[in-house]
Amino acid sequence: MDFKLSEEQQMLQDTAARLVRDTYGFELREQYRESAQGFSGEFWQQLGELGLTTVPFAEAYGGFGGNGVDVMLVAQELGRGLCLEPWLHSVIFAGGLVEQLGSAVQKNELLPQVASAQLQLAVAVDEPQSHYQLHDVQTRAVAVNGGWSLSGHKSLVVGGQSAGLILVSARVAGDDRDEAGISLYLVxxxxxxxxxREYPTMDGRRACDLFLDNVFVSCAAVLGADGRALDALRYQQGRAIAAQCAEAVGSMEATCALTLDYLKTRKQFGQVIGNFQALQHRMVDMHIELDQATSMAMLAACVADEPDSPERSRTLAAAKYIVCRAARYVADQGIQLHGGIGLTWEYVLSHHAKHLLMVARQFGDDDHHLQEYSALMQAV
Structure with missing residues (x-):
């Protein structure tokens, strides 16, 4: 495949790479991680000022009008820098849901704020029992005078602790695992x-559990038609998966570069350990996994904005499966080739490893996506 970037895409990638390289050193990242917000508000605003939060949105809402490849270029650089900001969950996942399901009033009000980084969104779709199944929803919405009353428990809401609005899925009809009867609310x-209940995730980002006890939501805060949000949730999670694959590739590239540099400088038995053939082979294996993941991330980016279809879903499931396995392998081998220092909290590689292990489980692990792929193959 001839995958050449246009001049605009090259400029977009260069902008993201320069911003991360010049303003997001590892020491600063650790300061951001330990702050009350859990990320850099200043860097978040810089993303908005440089247009990196506008990429997926239509020009009518102040966006760049970009496609999946444009999103991939930004996500890859944010992954390379281990950026903590909830760009993927606010801009890609939540923003995509608003753009797909929102009314004209909702889109005109919310999307320009999201695109300019004035408003951060989060998505609350996971529940303690759901295990990657978007239709497994026990949170209930009951119609009341002037709106809806929501009650339930949402888990692992990434960025929810700092979000201005949270998109919450809740069931208006049917049993707990029915595919029909799921609505989405701006809360x-x-x-x-x-x-x-706020907590840090394994890779240093912040997330929270959301407990709702008869929370009133007006009719104006409903996204889309009542009980028909599941298809949009699946479609936009697919776009988020494509962006996450690119983010993981950026992190894997940084891990491979750190490991190669270590092999070229660490000495044992009077010579650099990179001269040992066994370690060279393991380094090659890491790059093979990285190359496979990169190819699948590119493929996922190319289909991310296509109309919903079994072929699109199969491609995204295959990409997530390959990237999950590659992420775990690269993280494990990076630590093994570094030895003890690879686990040191003060060393950046350990944080890349934690992030890659987190990526391998978010939005579905490799077993989940292999099952999804198999089911979609049987449907052909």
Missing amino acids: DPASPGISI
Whole structure:
């Protein structure tokens, strides 16, 4: 495949790479991670000022009008820098849901704010029992005068602790695992009846559990038609998966570069350990996995914005499966080739490894996506 970037795409990638390289050193990242917000508000605003939060949105909403490849270029650089900001969950996943399901009023009000980084969104779709199944929803929405009353428990809401609005899935009809009857609501986390339990994830990002106890949501805060949000959730999660694959590739590239540099400088028995053939072979294996993951991330980016179809879903499931396995392998081998220092908290490689292990489980692990791929093959 001849995968050449256009001049605009090259400029977009260069902008993202330069911003991360010049303003997001590892020491600064650790300061951001330990802050009350859990990421850099200043860097978040810089993403908006440089147009990196506008990439997937239509020009009518202040966006760049970019496609999946444009999103891939930004995500890859953010992954390379281990950036903590909830760009993927706010801009790609949540923003995509608003753009797909929102009314004209909702889109005109919210999307320009998301595109300019003035408003951060989060998506609450996972529940303790759901295990990657978007249709496994026990949170309930009951119609009341003027709106809806939401009650339930949402888990692992990435960026939810700092979001201005959270998109919450809730069931309006049917049993807990029915595919019909799921709606999506724009919920203010400061609303009465909401409690939040915040915690750090394995890779240093912040997430929260959301507890809803008869939380009132007005009719104006419903996204899309009542009970028909599942298809949009699956479609936009597919776009988020494509972006996450690219983010993982950036992190794997950094891990391979760190490992190669270590092999060229660490000495044992009077010579650099990179001269040992066994370690050279393992380094080659890491690059093979990286190359496979890169190819699948590119393929996922190319189909991410295509209309929903079994072929698109199969491609995204295959990409996530390959990237999950590659991410775990590269993380494990990077640590093995470094030895003890690879696990040191003060060394950046350990944080790449944690991030790659987190990526391998978010939005579905490799077993989940292999099953999805197999089921879609049987449907042909």
